[in-house]
Amino acid sequence: MPIDAYKSIPSLAPALSLAGLEPFAKGGHRHCYVHPENPGLCVKVPARADDGRCRALQRRELEDYATLRDRRPAVLLERIPVIEGVVDTDLGVGIVSELCRDADGRISRNLAALISEQGLSPSLAAAIDGLKRWLKTQRLVTRDTGPHNAVAMRLGEDEWKLVIVEGWVHRRYQWLARCHRVLAERMIDRQLAKFDRRVSKLVGVRPGGS
Numbered sequence: 001m002p003i004d005a006y007k008s009i010p011s012l013a014p015a016l017s018l019a020g021l022e023p024f025a026k027g028g029h030r031h032c033y034v035h036p037e038n039p040g041l042c043v044k045v046p047a048r049a050d051d052g053r054c055r056a057l058q059r060r061e062l063e064d065y066a067t068l069r070d071r072r073p074a075v076l077l078e079r080i081p082v083i084e085g086v087v088d089t090d091l092g093v094g095i096v097s098e099l100c101r102d103a104d105g106r107i108s109r110n111l112a113a114l115i116s117e118q119g120l121s122p123s124l125a126a127a128i129d130g131l132k133r134w135l136k137t138q139r140l141v142t143r144d145t146g147p148h149n150a151v152a153m154r155l156g157e158d159e160w161k162l163v164i165v166e167g168w169v170h171r172r173y174q175w176l177a178r179c180h181r182v183l184a185e186r187m188i189d190r191q192l193a194k195f196d197r198r199v200s201k202l203v204g205v206r207p208g209g210s
């Protein structure tokens with residue numbers, strides 16, 4: 001039975017005005033703002049209000065979250081930002097979630113941006129291994145968990161934690177995780193190999209390539 005995401009995630013009032021503010025991050029389909037009333041929260045809105053794909057991704061994100069909350073609550077505890085609810089904004093419906101920040105308060109950057117900026121340090125490589133181990137342990141078949149959708153929270157000088165900000169549920173394959181352990185493991189291995197290839201590509205295009 002499909003989940004009605006907008007009914008199953010609470011609506012937060014009142015409406016927010018974001019149009020005059022600068023987003024702290026822009027993806028291909030959504031823009032992210034610091035919540036004007038709470039620096040601990042992120043408000044994610046469609047990048048283009050008239051673009052159906054942007055709106056569909058918003059809905060999809062809520063559906064994914066509701067699916068995990070109902071069927072895999074343990075998965076939500078560690079590496080997925082908590083969704084507080086949805087809110088009307090002057091840029092369309094916003095998803096309000098926990099804003100990932102580093103230990104020093106800076107907004108965490110995604111892994112792709114971080115690698116482009118400073119390369120792949122041993123501590124970042126260890127954090128990627130940690131994410132991969134977690135995905136395997138949870139048997140979470142995601143979609144498009146590329147480096148741009150993993151946010152790297154800097155917990156200490158050499159300590160990072162990777163959190164996934166979108167694409168948590170691969171609908172076509174999610175049943176695998178429950179029914180066919182070996183097939184699910186293979187699927188996850190393939191996804192993780194793709195993740196590694198995307199990381200290598202980013203490392204390769206950096207000046208000096210390290």
Ligand SMILES: Nc1ncnc2c1ncn2[C@@H]1O[C@H](COP(=O)(O)OP(=O)(O)O)[C@@H](O)[C@H]1O
Nearest residue numbers: 025027028029030081098099100110148165166
């Ligand atoms: N909860 C969050 N905390 C910190 N940064 C986030 C959060 N959610 C998203 N971001 C940042 O915003 C960017 C765009 O968000 P994303 O959900 O990937 O949108 P899109 O669907 O457009 O790719 C991400 O790459 C990440 O850098």
Ligand SMILES: [Mg+2]
Nearest residue numbers: 027148149166
């Ligand atoms: Mg993205």
